[in-house]
Amino acid sequence: MHASQPAVTVTNLVKRYGSFLAVDDVSFSIQEGEIFGIIGPNGAGKTTTVECISGLRVPDSGSINVFGLSPQHDRDKIREFVGVQLQESALPPRLKVGEALELFASFYSDPLDPREVLESLGIKNSERSAFKKLSGGQKQRLSIALALVGNPRIAILDELTTGLDPEARRGTWALIERMRERGVTVILVTHFMDEAENLCDRLALINRGRLRALDTPEAIAAEAGMHRLRFVPSQPVADEALYAVGGVQVVERKGRTVTVMGTGDLAASLVNALAASGIQVSELEARSGNLDDAFIQLTRDTASVAADGAQS
Amino acid sequence: MRPALAGVLSHRSRAQLAALLKVQAKLSLREPAALALGVGFPLVLTVLFGEISRYTAGNVGGTGLTVIDLYVPTIMVISFIAIAISLPNTLVRDREIGWLRRISTTPVHPSRLLAAQLILDLVLAVVAIVIVIVGGTAIFGAPLSVDVPFFILSVALAIAEIFSLGLVVVALTPTQTVASAVAGVLFFALLFLSGLWVQPVNVGAPLRDIMWYSPSGAAVRAVLYSAFHATPPVTTLLTLVGYTIVFAFVAIRYFRWE
Numbered sequence: 001m002h003a004s005q006p007a008v009t010v011t012n013l014v015k016r017y018g019s020f021l022a023v024d025d026v027s028f029s030i031q032e033g034e035i036f037g038i039i040g041p042n043g044a045g046k047t048t049t050v051e052c053i054s055g056l057r058v059p060d061s062g063s064i065n066v067f068g069l070s071p072q073h074d075r076d077k078i079r080e081f082v083g084v085q086l087q088e089s090a091l092p093p094r095l096k097v098g099e100a101l102e103l104f105a106s107f108y109s110d111p112l113d114p115r116e117v118l119e120s121l122g123i124k125n126s127e128r129s130a131f132k133k134l135s136g137g138q139k140q141r142l143s144i145a146l147a148l149v150g151n152p153r154i155a156i157l158d159e160l161t162t163g164l165d166p167e168a169r170r171g172t173w174a175l176i177e178r179m180r181e182r183g184v185t186v187i188l189v190t191h192f193m194d195e196a197e198n199l200c201d202r203l204a205l206i207n208r209g210r211l212r213a214l215d216t217p218e219a220i221a222a223e224a225g226m227h228r229l230r231f232v233p234s235q236p237v238a239d240e241a242l243y244a245v246g247g248v249q250v251v252e253r254k255g256r257t258v259t260v261m262g263t264g265d266l267a268a269s270l271v272n273a274l275a276a277s278g279i280q281v282s283e284l285e286a287r288s289g290n291l292d293d294a295f296i297q298l299t300r301d302t303a304s305v306a307a308d309g310a311q312s
Numbered sequence: 313m314r315p316a317l318a319g320v321l322s323h324r325s326r327a328q329l330a331a332l333l334k335v336q337a338k339l340s341l342r343e344p345a346a347l348a349l350g351v352g353f354p355l356v357l358t359v360l361f362g363e364i365s366r367y368t369a370g371n372v373g374g375t376g377l378t379v380i381d382l383y384v385p386t387i388m389v390i391s392f393i394a395i396a397i398s399l400p401n402t403l404v405r406d407r408e409i410g411w412l413r414r415i416s417t418t419p420v421h422p423s424r425l426l427a428a429q430l431i432l433d434l435v436l437a438v439v440a441i442v443i444v445i446v447g448g449t450a451i452f453g454a455p456l457s458v459d460v461p462f463f464i465l466s467v468a469l470a471i472a473e474i475f476s477l478g479l480v481v482v483a484l485t486p487t488q489t490v491a492s493a494v495a496g497v498l499f500f501a502l503l504f505l506s507g508l509w510v511q512p513v514n515v516g517a518p519l520r521d522i523m524w525y526s527p528s529g530a531a532v533r534a535v536l537y538s539a540f541h542a543t544p545p546v547t548t549l550l551t552l553v554g555y556t557i558v559f560a561f562v563a564i565r566y567f568r569w570e
Contacts, residue, residue, distance in 0.1 A: 054417060076419060084417035089410035092402075094342040099335055106331035107418040109324065150418065 006065075007032040007154055007185040008053060013062035015048050022048045024209035025062070030202075032153075035176065035186040037200030037217075039193070041299055045209040046189045047087060050156050053187065054084045067153065080109060083152030085143045087159045087189075093132035097123060097142055100131070101149055108150035117145045121175060137168035144175060148184075155179060158189040173199055193291045197221075207299045220298075221291045226250070226261040228287045229270060233258060234280040245273045257283075261293065328420050332428035339402070340432060346398030350436040353394045354443040357387045357508075362452030373513035377540070384448045384456065385535035386507045389528055391440035392471055393506070395433050396478030397499045400491035403429065403482045413570040422569050430475065437471050462538035469552040470531035474502075476559035477527060483566040502528040524548070527555050 008030040015023040023045040030036040038046045051057040053064055055071035055078055064071050071078050091100055101114035118124045121141045126134060134142065140160055147155050157176070161169045176199055179186055190196055196203055197217045205213040205220065213220045226249060237258070242251045247264035260270060267286050274281055289297075321329065340347055358380075365380035372382055403426065406412050412422040448454040481498065485491035503509075506528035512520045523529035530551040537544040 056413075056417065079417065079419045082417075086410060086414055086417065089414040091409075091411055091414075092339055092406060094339055095335065099338065103331050103335050104418060106328055107420045109419075146414070 005032050006030065007034070007067060008036075008187070009065040010049070010053065011063045011065075013049065013052060013064065014060045015045075015052060015057065016060050021209050023052070023059075023206075026204075026206065026209070026211045027062075028204050028211065028214050030185060030187065032185050033180065033183055034201045035180055035188060035199050037196040037203040038187065038189045038206060039191060039196050039203055039295070040206040040212075042191065044206045044299075046191075046206055047158055049206065050158060050187055050189055054082055054156055055079065056084075080150070081153040083147035083150055083155045085147040085155070085157045085160055087162075089143070090139075091131040091142075094130050096128055096130055097134070097138075098127040100142065101145055104146050105149050110151055112149055112151045114145075114149055117149050120178070121145050121148075122171070136163050137165065137171070140164060140168070140172065141175075144172070148179070152184065154185045154187065156187045156189075159191070160188075161190070161192065161195060169195070193295055197291045205295070205298055212298045213294070217291050221289050221294045223294070226263055226289050226293050226297060227266045228289070228293065229260045229266055230283075230285040230287075231258060231260075231281045232256050232283045233274065234282065237274065237277075237279055241273075241277065242270075245270050329424060329428060332420075332425055333431060336425070336428045336432055343402065345401060346395055346433070347436065349394035349398060350391055350433075350440055351443065354387055354391045354440045355447070357383070357390065358444055358447035358452070361387070362447065365452055365454075372511065375513050378454065380448055380452045380454045381456075381540070382507075382511055382513070382536070384444055384454055385532045385539055386511075387448075388441055388444050388467070388535055389470055389474070389506050389531045390503060390508060391444070392437055392474045392531070393499065393502045393528060395436050395440070396474045397481075397495045397502075399429070399433065399475070399478040400481045400485060400495050401488065404485055404491040405488045407482075407568065407570065408486075408488055410570070416569055433475065434471065441467065456539050457541040459538045459541045459543070462544060463535070465549070466531075466534035466538045466544055466552075469549065469556060470535060473527060473531060473552050473556040473559065476556055476563055477502075479563035479567070480559050483563045483568070502526075505529045506532050525551050527559075530555070 006029040010029070011027050013023050013026045014021075026045070026049060038049060040046050048057060052059045053066065053071060055075045058072055066078055066082065069078050097118065098114065101118060105111035105114050115124070118127055121144060123138055123141045123145065126138055129138075131139070131142070144157065144160065147157065161172050164172065173195070176186055176188070188195070188200060200217060202216055203213070203220060204211055213223075215223070233256075239251050242248055242258070242260060246269050247266050248260050248262040248270070250261040252259040260266065267284070271281055271284075361383040362380050365378050368379050370376075370378040372379060375382070406425070412425065415422045415425060445456065449456050477498075481491060481495055485494055505523050505526035507523060512523040512529060512533075515523070524533055530548050533548045534544040534552055537548075
């Protein structure tokens with residue numbers, strides 16, 4: 001088996017805006033052909049990280065390598081093969097879809113056929129529509145089309161399904177899958193866990209500028225995710241009694257139903273502890289951690305992590 | 313593309329610039345404010361002052377010139393102002409919505425879009441000059457005896473100065489709303505100083521000098537002299553050069569693409 005070549009290597013990236021530390025010592029590498037997700041809460045430093053990769057921003061320290069080139073020093077070369085879809089970037093309102101695609105195609109040395117790109121994205125019918133007449137989903141498709149028409153080796157897609165209806169989101173996901181089939185390396189910035197879980201081969205979870213996890217979605221979910229137990233106790237049970245059980249971290253109530261989240265062999269210790277107090281458990285549902293849980297877990301205990309970072 | 317550019321730009325750069333020119337031209341036709349002002353102003357004002365000239369005695373203010381003679385340079389400069397003042401409308405908008413930033417992710421720098429827009433505006437300015445000269449001389453009989461080298465120099469300086477001022481507004485205003493407000497005020501100030509309502513030869517000393525040494529008044533004065541086969545005063549030409557340098561410096565220093 002051949003180890004594939006890294007498309008992007010980020011080493012000890014640091015970026016500040018004034019006194020605000022937006023990205024704090026982040027390192028990861030992305031393999032060629034991979035769909036790599038960057039997830040994290042709003043303001044975590046995701047966009048800043050990809051903007052450094054695309055050469056739109058200059059890092060304060062650390063280094064970035066994109067197919068052997070530096071985004072700072074080889075900006076012009078990198079722009080030839082990195083396609084970027086920006087968060088919140090519009091086109092002139094009266095510019096037509098077909099015109100925008102042809103304009104962008106003219107910018108690159110080896111572009112794809114604009115008509116084929118429009119067709120593959122399902123917006124061929126809007127070719128003669130002005131940008132301002134497009135729906136949210138069509139605008140997003142056009143934005144992806146503009147990122148792809150230059151025939152890039154790497155596509156950076158920032159929050160591309162934000163504001164789309166569920167059907168348009170599914171459609172967009174299918175497009176990204178097709179990009180993978182064409183061998184394009186995709187860097188996907190998102191704060192939707194289902195999107196990351198469905199699409200990404202690997203994820204970097206960033207919180208407050210720091211890398212908190214770097215692995216496959218499954219591994220992150222399994223490692224950091226908590227087990228979740230839902231049950232109805234035979235008689236009322238106090239929160240204190242539940243928190244006293246080993247491994248329990250979160251208790252939630254909805255009517256008589258109690259939900260407990262935590263780590264370890266949660267079901268066994270809980271049932272035993274409650275039985276010892278003479279309480280029976282009914283309608284028990286157990287679910288192992290998913291990426292959502294992992295996300296909450298990994299972004300919750302930030303204060304202590306930040307303190308560790310400051311000391312080291 | 314002119315052959316002179318072939319030596320400067322590579323084949324690919326020319327193709328990119330041509331594509332940008334095509335798109336900016338189409339957008340200009342769909343948002344025709346600059347076009348309407350740049351062509352509409354010289355047409356309407358030439359007819360207006362041509363008609364006034366027919367019913368007014370010549371030798372305005374002892375200059376030996378008729379009304380239309382005096383207004384030919386004023387109308388030309390006003391056309392440049394109208395074109396330049398439309399620059400912020402599109403460019404600030406393009407920056408505000410992230411279009412210039414979007415282009416900066418491609419191999420083409422957004423300065424190329426600015427270049428394409430300026431080339432189109434230059435063409436528009438030449439069209440305005442032709443309208444004023446043809447209308448003023450052929451229809452209303454202004455006896456122009458253009459000193460070609462000084463006329464070209466004066467017009468080139470006037471366009472460079474006034475377009476640079478338009479770019480200063482683009483550079484310094486954060487949003488399209490602010491840009492429109494600033495451009496509107498500036499527009500009427502420049503129109504007044506160019507002599508649209510009252511010609512400098514008809515007013516007293518302090519205001520006349522202010523007009524002569526204002527950005528638009530100096531442009532009018534330089535064009536006026538060279539349109540009637542006289543050498544423009546050196547102070548007027550130097551004033552124009554000075555304004556151009558200052559405006560271009562401020563525009564370049566404070567220009568932002570995002």
